[in-house]
Amino acid sequence: MTSAILSKSVRDAQCSQQEAFLAVLKANRDLLLLQLQRDSSFEEVKRLREEVMVTISWYSSETEDVTWGFVQECLLLLLTLARHLSVELERFKQTPAFSAAEQGTPEVAPPLPPDVLSVSHQKSLEAALQFVVSLGLCPYLAPGVGVPLGHRSAFGAMVETLIQGGEVAAVSHRLLTTTKVLLQFAEQSSLATLVFTRHLGCVIAALCQLGYRPHRAGSSGTEEEKELSAQERQTCKEALKNLFGKVYQPIIIKELLILQGGPKQVLGSSSGSGRRATLGSAPAWLRRLCGQLLSERLMQPNGVQAVVRAILEGGTGDESDWKKCEGVTKILLACPQQSPSADSYYRQVCPQILDLLHFEDKISAQQFQRVATRVTLLMAQEKPTFAQQYLLTPLLAPLHCYGSHTQTTVEEMELTRCVEDVYKIWVVGNSPSALLLQALEEVLPVIFTLFCFTKQNVSHLRAPCQEILLWYLNNTETSLALSTLRQLSGLQGQKNELAADSHFTPGSNGGARCSFRDSCSDEDDALYEKLSGEQWRLDCLMQLLVELKDSDLPGDFFLDLLQVGTAADEEENDVELDVSAMTLLEVEQQLLGRTERQGQRLALLQVLAVMVESLQHSLLLRKTTQVVDFMVSLLQRASMCLDQATVPSRGNPIESQTLSMGMSLVATLLSGPQLTAEDYSSMSRLIPSLEILSQKHSEVVIQELASNLRTVIATHGACWPENLTAQKIQTKENDSHTGPHPSPLDSNSPNKTHIRHSASSRGSAAGTTLEEGGRTSDPCTSNKPFSDWLLEACDPDIPTRAFALRVLTQKMQNRNMEALQDQEKVFMLFLENLEHEDSFIYLSAIRGLAALADSYPERILTRLLKDFQHGPSLSTSSKEHSLETRLKMGEVLMRASRAMGELAPHLGRPLVGIFLQGTRDSDQSIRASSLSNLGELCQKMDYALGPLAQELSCCLTALIKTEKEAEVRRAAVHVIALLLRGLCDKTTQVLSNVLLELYRALKWVVHSDVDDVAVLHAQLALEELDDVMRRFIFPEQKLEKKIVVLP
DSSP: HHHHHHHHHHHHHHHHHHHHHHHHHHHHHHHHHHHHHHHHHHHHHHHHHHHHHHHOSOOOOOSHHHHHHHHHHHHHHHHHHHHHHHHHHHHHSOOOOOHHHHSSSSTTTOOTTTTTOHHHHHHHHHHHHHHHEEEEEEHGOOSSSOOOGGOOOHHHHHHHHOOSSSSSSSHHHHHHHHHHHHHTTTSSSHHHHHHHHHEEEEHHHHHHHHHHOOOOOOOOOOOOHTTHHHHHHHHHHHHHHHHHHHSSSHHHHHHHHHHHHHSSOOTOOOOEEEHHHHSBBOOOOHHHHHHHHHHHHHSTTTTTHHHHHHHHHOOOOSSHHHHHHHHHHHHHHHTTSSSHHHHHHHHHHHHHHGGGGOOOHHHHHHHHHHHHHHHHHHHHOOHHHHHHIIIIIITTTTHHHHHHSSSSOOOOOHHHHHHHHHHHIOOOOOOOOOHHHHHHHHHHHHHHHHHHHHTEEETTTHHHHHHHHHHHHSSSSSHHHHHHHHHTTSOOOSOOOOOOTEEEEOOTTTTEEEEEEOOOOOOOOHHHHHHHHHHHHHHHHHHHHHHHHHTTTHHHHHHHHHHHHHHHHHHHHHHOOTTTTTTTHHHHHHHHHHHHHHHHHHHHHHHHHHHHHOOHHHOOSSSSHHHHHHHHHHHHHHHHHHOOOSSSSOHHHHHHHHHHHHHHHHHHTTTTTTOOHHHHHHHHGGHHHHHHHHHHHHOHHHHHHHHHHHHHTTTSSSEEEGGGOSSSOOSOOOOOOOOOOOOOTTTTOOOOOOEOGGGGSOOOOOOOOTTTTTOOOOOOGGOOOHHHHHTTTSSSSHHHHHHHHHHHHHHTTTTOOOHTHHHHHHHHHHHHHHHHSHHHHHHHHHHHHHHHHHHHHHHHHHHHHHHHHHHOOOOOEEEETTEEEEEEEEHHHHHHHHHGGGGGGHHHHHHHHHHHHHHOOSSSHHHHHHHHHHHHHHHHGGGGGGGGGHHHHHHHHHHHEEEOOOHHHHHHHHHHHHHHHHGGGGHHHTTTTTHHHHHHHHHHHHHHOOHHHHHHHHHHHHHHHHHHHHHHSOOOOOOOOOOOOOO
């Protein structure tokens, strides 16, 4: 009962509101007609209105529908306004423009055209258009066509409730009339903006319904509705097509997406967001039509860009934008049904996708590039054939041109765009697939050549090229990566290498371009250019491998080269050339083949040498398995050499030392605290080679070491020879097991073994400590007598002697009592070993002498300065190598100068005098060494240089201007740079009297010296001086608070 009363009251209220609304509309219409009849100011409007009424056939003044009558008057007034503005605009165009003199002053603005409306006029016109659309268009749209009026605004919701009720005759004709008038009104450009900025979706919805809505069989409708002719429907279709051609395409696509509606709503489901409720389910015919129209928008020129802009424009970069990008990607990847074939669709769309990568607008570029990258990656996975043909091939075309033999010049912009596109898709996209890796592999040699070129100068392409190369090496399979590295290093033929007559040249915008040059006529120059280019490519390749810090690829490549070299040696030794049964042509072919193989071996050795010099051991051998593989290769080569030897001999001492250190490395691995069965299984590959070495090697030490290692590996550590153990540690599992005192590896000790019951109680050190690989024990803490270290420092075996010298140096640094007592003997040992020809020995001696000079500077430095000035003073010194010994002594003095620290002003005066005397030596190397030491010392002396400033200035300026040797001039200029760098802000105080002379000397070098290196040093020194003077003239402003106590 209560609900019935409430519903009746609601209906009564709604009816009263509807009646009031209709009464207002009727009153306003009557008021308009009355003013047109009586008000003389509306004569012009009345005349234009009557002219328009003559040309139309849909106006009826006797209609009983109040709403439609009001809409008719609005439509009539809109047409009247459009007619008036068109006449006035035509008259304005025919009127000649006034000059500045006729206008009075130059500042007067030109007259505005008559179609420019004021703000108040625009508001009035917008209100009229809103009434027309709300009352004369939206009520006649079919259910599901367009956004319902009640979901647009509060006014629309009210109007929707008031105009409902009863069947309306001639729905299609009324909708057609309103739509035609709006389109006719929008033909004026200034008026079209007002229509389409707010009501474009309604106009499109009306045209779609009028032109494409099918008639159901047996549907009930009025006679007027059935009279909509085929010609009228065709006119609406053409009007819709013309409208799509005029309006900005992203807006059209947005409206079509809204018109297409949301997903189909399940009956009875009430869940969903407000947006899903707004986008209701559209009729099937409308969804099909919108899909067809969207496909047409997509397949037209710049259609991809329009679709992306319509969906992504105005995004904020949050998670919703990523979802939109994925949605756009799926739309572009799906071939529409309207397309004749998938091939024609992708042929038309893919170039537009690539164009998305090249937008310069920072706001849109990121979103466009994201879409283009995702489409390319997904297409490479799902449709690899089309991706290869229409995306990857055009994208990589500039890089493929380099490998072709046709002389095609690639300009800087084209090459830069190509490299940046590859970086965006491969590196930024970071979704490796077989197709992408294969496509990149084909152009990788060209990218590497470009990378090598950019390393020679400043170019913004260097970083992208490096990232592309590293991305490929990190993501491809190990076998393919190794093959690629062999190609880039020149050990294997390349698939798409740069043509011989093409080369890169710097571009005007910091990029590069490819051009062609004539071949070099001089064979020597061509050979030098080839060799230098190959060496530079190797250096660049090593720099790439250095960047692979967390990858095993550098080590795998190193081991792969070792295996290739070993296999090549075996093949070369197995082949015996029998020329007795060969023709001369066959002999020549055999000899050429052998020469080619030897060239390949030399190239392989060069790559190995560069890798060892450029890469750290921690990068080459990161894992235990890599170390084992390295030792397998090393021992195989040693065994192969023993098998080939027919007469027993001591062999090459360098090979023996290398073999000894390698087996010591194996012993270090075996002494590790935790070795698994897999580790022993991998080391079992060493057993055959160790067995051959233990039986056939000429040196007893290596035989015993190989036999002991073979025993430990074969028994998985259960049997451990005593002479292989240098130290034994207490295990964590059992504190009661304690190892014996460490003992050195002794070749004369008996080969005693004992059985271990627990692998965890094994010692953890080897007989020889590898300084390059890291120490396993501290030799200074061993119980070995000091006299034994002195004896080993005279041992003819180079590793033993060098190791003993290092131990003596550590003992001197640690203030060992025995070492301090026999410091004179230690000093003489270091001096004797300083003259040794092996770098491992004399560098250890240099280190020891520097440590002694740091501990006893006054006594040791005097002796070192004497030997540096006059040559070695030992009776056993060789006069032939006096110069080399003096240079080594200079290295000792330089290290001692660096270690002086705050004592440099006190201890450095004698050194300065000796170094200044050395600048007048007859040998240029001594002069350069003296200047180098002088520069290192001057950095530490600060204010103590004041009394010596004049003498230093005279010496350096004289050498700069009179010295003939470029190395000495370089050293003199470098001394000035170091002097300025060391004094820093004290320069103006210490060198105040000579600063001008030094400045003039540096400027003289810059303008007059022919040596580029000396000029570079002078420029660096001038930069140091410039920084000093800037800080002196413009001191840094500091905000300080000062508290002054008044008396």
